[in-house]
Amino acid sequence: MLAHLTERDRSILLGLAAHRYLTTTQIQRLYFYSHKSSIAAARAAVRVLARLHSHTLIMRLQRRVGGFDGGSRAYIWAVTDTGEKAIGDLKNVSSKRRRYDQPSTQFLDHVLAITDTRLEIIEGDRTGAFTIVQTQMEPQCWRPYLNRHGQATHLKPDLFIVTQTPDYEDHWMIEVDRGTEHLPTVLRKCHAVQLYHDRGIEQERAGVFPLTVWVVPDAARRLKIEAAITATATLDNELFRIIELDNLTRLIAGGGTLNGPKPGGHH
DNA sequence: GCAAGGGATAATCCACGAGT
């Protein structure tokens, strides 16, 4: 049943399963980036998705709700049970049963925003600003540790990335903030990062501790979170960076600063 | 306030060419 699928078709299917949900545009940016124009790439992506759809390997959610700019929203895609089974055959493992209810818009927005963030980094790699050495998505990027009360728990960043520039190898934990969480919730996560840092687990495992980057929707949100972290004496400011998506690749290329490589920085 | 108009983007149609 998979004989008629191209290598790219399989990549899309696997990628879609890994991300759970992807928009047409995201699939285009992930898998159709070497076309002559982005217009041509978009058309190609739509065609391929229509084909996979006709084979009932993937399905479409309702169009995205919300958003501010004009135009139609991109379709959001997910793998069907049939597609899941096909992936099981591909990987030579039995497919796990998964239910795809219509997810909440907030959850969907967050998942898609994480992918947009990851795409920004991938495209930074493509332009040669840095090289991606490793990418971990949920739940692979979760880190077990003992909390203040000695209970086993997990630090759950949205992404863990290792990048390479000529001078340094940098580790990153990415948190994608949509401006919807209350500041105390954000600070609670920061305290978890701080404690995980103080436990020394990551340093022992990887040799370095990653920089935690909050990717925020706008400058106002950035200033709020920056101020809150600075005002909290028990948090080490140097563990965190708050940044808008536009500047993320510059931050990564600069090893944690926006001004180029940081002398004597983490490596 | 409301309908018409305009901008933006996605999806679709169609003709053409390359590969098999």
Place this chain on the structure above:
DNA sequence: ACTCGTGGATTATCCCTTGC
């Protein structure tokens, strides 16, 4: 002959602005 990729042209749909 058939399939697939390409890209110009067209259609569909949404949101925002404008004029009343």
